[in-house]
Amino acid sequence: MLKHTSGNNGETTATTHGVGRLDRNFHGILFVLPVVLVLVLLVVYPLCYGVYISFFKTNLVSKWDFVGLKYYVQALTNSDFLIYLANSFRFTLYVVSFHLIIGVLLSILLNRDFKGKTFFRIILLLPWLFPESVIALLFKWMLNPIYGVFNAFLTQVGIISQPMSWLGNSQFAMTAVITVCIWKGYPMVMMMILAGLQSIPKDYYEAARIDGAGGLQSLRYITIPSLKHVLVITLLLDTIWWFKHYTLVWILTGGGPGNDTSLVSIGIYKEAFEFFEFGKAAAMSVVVFLICNIIGFLYQRMLDRE
Amino acid sequence: MKRFLVMSLVCLLSIGLFAGGASEKDDGTITLRIASAMVIENPEGGLEQTLADKYMELHPNVKIEFISTPAVEVSKRIVTLAASDDLPDMFFVPTDFMPQLYSMDIVADLEGLLGDEWLAGYNENLLNDVKMNGKMVMVPWYASPYAVIYRLDWFQQLGLTIPKTWTQFLDVAKKMTRDTNSDGVVDTWAFSMVGARNNSGEQRFVLISRSFGTDEIYRNSSGVWESDIDSPAFKKALQYFTELSTVHKVVPPGPVEVDYAKSMELFTSQKTGMILSGPHSLGFITRTNPALKGNLGSFVIPMEINHASISGVGGYAIAKTSRNQEVAADYLKFITSKENAIWFGQNTGRMPTRTEASSDPYFSSDLFSGFLEAMSYCIPSKTFPAYPILMDTIGEAYSTILAGSSSLDAAFNRMVEKSTAILKENN
Numbered sequence: 001m002l003k004h005t006s007g008n009n010g011e012t013t014a015t016t017h018g019v020g021r022l023d024r025n026f027h028g029i030l031f032v033l034p035v036v037l038v039l040v041l042l043v044v045y046p047l048c049y050g051v052y053i054s055f056f057k058t059n060l061v062s063k064w065d066f067v068g069l070k071y072y073v074q075a076l077t078n079s080d081f082l083i084y085l086a087n088s089f090r091f092t093l094y095v096v097s098f099h100l101i102i103g104v105l106l107s108i109l110l111n112r113d114f115k116g117k118t119f120f121r122i123i124l125l126l127p128w129l130f131p132e133s134v135i136a137l138l139f140k141w142m143l144n145p146i147y148g149v150f151n152a153f154l155t156q157v158g159i160i161s162q163p164m165s166w167l168g169n170s171q172f173a174m175t176a177v178i179t180v181c182i183w184k185g186y187p188m189v190m191m192m193i194l195a196g197l198q199s200i201p202k203d204y205y206e207a208a209r210i211d212g213a214g215g216l217q218s219l220r221y222i223t224i225p226s227l228k229h230v231l232v233i234t235l236l237l238d239t240i241w242w243f244k245h246y247t248l249v250w251i252l253t254g255g256g257p258g259n260d261t262s263l264v265s266i267g268i269y270k271e272a273f274e275f276f277e278f279g280k281a282a283a284m285s286v287v288v289f290l291i292c293n294i295i296g297f298l299y300q301r302m303l304d305r306e
Numbered sequence: 307m308k309r310f311l312v313m314s315l316v317c318l319l320s321i322g323l324f325a326g327g328a329s330e331k332d333d334g335t336i337t338l339r340i341a342s343a344m345v346i347e348n349p350e351g352g353l354e355q356t357l358a359d360k361y362m363e364l365h366p367n368v369k370i371e372f373i374s375t376p377a378v379e380v381s382k383r384i385v386t387l388a389a390s391d392d393l394p395d396m397f398f399v400p401t402d403f404m405p406q407l408y409s410m411d412i413v414a415d416l417e418g419l420l421g422d423e424w425l426a427g428y429n430e431n432l433l434n435d436v437k438m439n440g441k442m443v444m445v446p447w448y449a450s451p452y453a454v455i456y457r458l459d460w461f462q463q464l465g466l467t468i469p470k471t472w473t474q475f476l477d478v479a480k481k482m483t484r485d486t487n488s489d490g491v492v493d494t495w496a497f498s499m500v501g502a503r504n505n506s507g508e509q510r511f512v513l514i515s516r517s518f519g520t521d522e523i524y525r526n527s528s529g530v531w532e533s534d535i536d537s538p539a540f541k542k543a544l545q546y547f548t549e550l551s552t553v554h555k556v557v558p559p560g561p562v563e564v565d566y567a568k569s570m571e572l573f574t575s576q577k578t579g580m581i582l583s584g585p586h587s588l589g590f591i592t593r594t595n596p597a598l599k600g601n602l603g604s605f606v607i608p609m610e611i612n613h614a615s616i617s618g619v620g621g622y623a624i625a626k627t628s629r630n631q632e633v634a635a636d637y638l639k640f641i642t643s644k645e646n647a648i649w650f651g652q653n654t655g656r657m658p659t660r661t662e663a664s665s666d667p668y669f670s671s672d673l674f675s676g677f678l679e680a681m682s683y684c685i686p687s688k689t690f691p692a693y694p695i696l697m698d699t700i701g702e703a704y705s706t707i708l709a710g711s712s713s714l715d716a717a718f719n720r721m722v723e724k725s726t727a728i729l730k731e732n733n
Contacts (some may be wrong), residue, residue: 027309059410060385060388060389061412062409063409144560145558145559145560145563146558146559146572146577161491162491162559163559165559165560165562165563167562167563168501168560168562168563168709169560169562169709170709170711173709253563254502254504256502256503256562256705257705257708257709257711258503258702258705258711258712259702259706260709260711270698273381273382273385274505275692275695275698276381276406276694
């Protein structure tokens, strides 16, 4: 819209609010355009292509037989996929829960002032810094039934008399895998909660102390309410991350023994790259994508309720 | 001016994001890209590079570039490259990938490129082994027939004879499983069992099941796919295999964790005295533990009903999309020529596929006697399109029994149920 104003010497100055906004928007659009293009190429396109593939029996090169929703029906009625989902939920529940417990406890401790605080922060952050493949190979070696230090220690203290196969025994495989994943992932939760704790003004605690509140009451009425947003975001990220986790479990057990540690990510990988059933794997991936969206939606509802 | 600066910056950012590598100059150099699974192996990698260097010396206008990929990842890589239209000129072909490769139709006319005269020099059985429905999908470079590699010195020390049957094998295995340092704990076992649920383990188990007179997949006279997986003989094979660990304990603890690499580790570290593998393992064994040189032998896989083996053939395919097919074919002729094949075989144990090379005295030695005998019991590769899924069903059965999460009957019934569904879907 053109608006005419009169200047001091009687001249008219045309100001163009609409054109000015367009000018600013144009610059903004130009700046974000490269990133948007990259996101479209690396995120949107593969997502859409994956959904497209899920409707075909295909080898991605020369065979494209349309099968409609067949693979979706198969995924939801196939006992193996349901086992993978159940394993994934169980795995995620344990890993995320222990991440939360360990992360909160350690962050509260690290939030205090004591000598060597920085040193401990670095040490406790180390598991997160190592690549997952390195950690998986290290633990695989430590848990080896014949050469592993874990068995050697347990034999020496008399807890076991014969070598135990921790990753090859149905009773212990999932527990072993969960333990490794807890060790690997707790630092992220710890650091996010620590950052949240450090943003809580100390005045609140002083005021609570003056009012006679103890440590537990401060935790309940000040710390946890102040941390709620951080906690929900952290839990959301941790849940999504570990629900679709692949690397550690694949290297440690390959999803075995049997299907005992087969997560949904491993099932999808095998379907695509060992059985070459790309359409079926894509359908399974879409189902997992929808589940992750539902998880995200539920967490968002928790946040919005505040 | 401001808008011009903004536009320039955006363009620069975009170029930076999408900047690719330098393009090749057209100076007459032919670059042969080869996806190789051998180049990262030891000692095969160094030897393959030496062959490539030799070829480049003889043909200065040819540059060979290897794309290294572990053998277990090759099929995945090739599918991805084919889907993105970026196949190399040549790629290694694992035998279990042949049915998919055939269906993808990405292999050039190998018979046309090599010519009848050259092809006549191959072992006929091996040549048939690399064909799917009459079409060659691979040029065979080496053969690695499966047999049992054993510790000759342990057999001599314990007064053992070569077992011909599985009953004899178990007797031998029980004697080889012992406590060598008298601390009351068994520290040496007879057999390096690959109990992992992967292609290595499944392939080895299937050889045992075939020696019980079964065939896990075949076409009947009407062309319909059938399987002996539901037969009592197959169940007997499954029982025998798993009881080696669960009952007789002649294999190290945790067989489900043992893949091919781990099984080799157990053998070279002298924790086990027998391993089911091909002569390709000999090179690795003697390099890892030179003390084992001269202390190894081989015998054909024992039988319940009949002996069985696979050729273990390995080689390369030339991509249909390659612009250097003739050069690739020439390179393949070079590496499979008599002199080079014998040299490669002597250093790796991988036997030549051309008759003029395989008749070299080195491959008739005692060490190779089991492998040579195994060649006469080789079963051709399977062309069943869902073979990997079928094998995985078998792997699930034995791994759940070995891990203690399933009884023999439950695992067997589940395997039969799944394999029946697979057959139904593919018939």
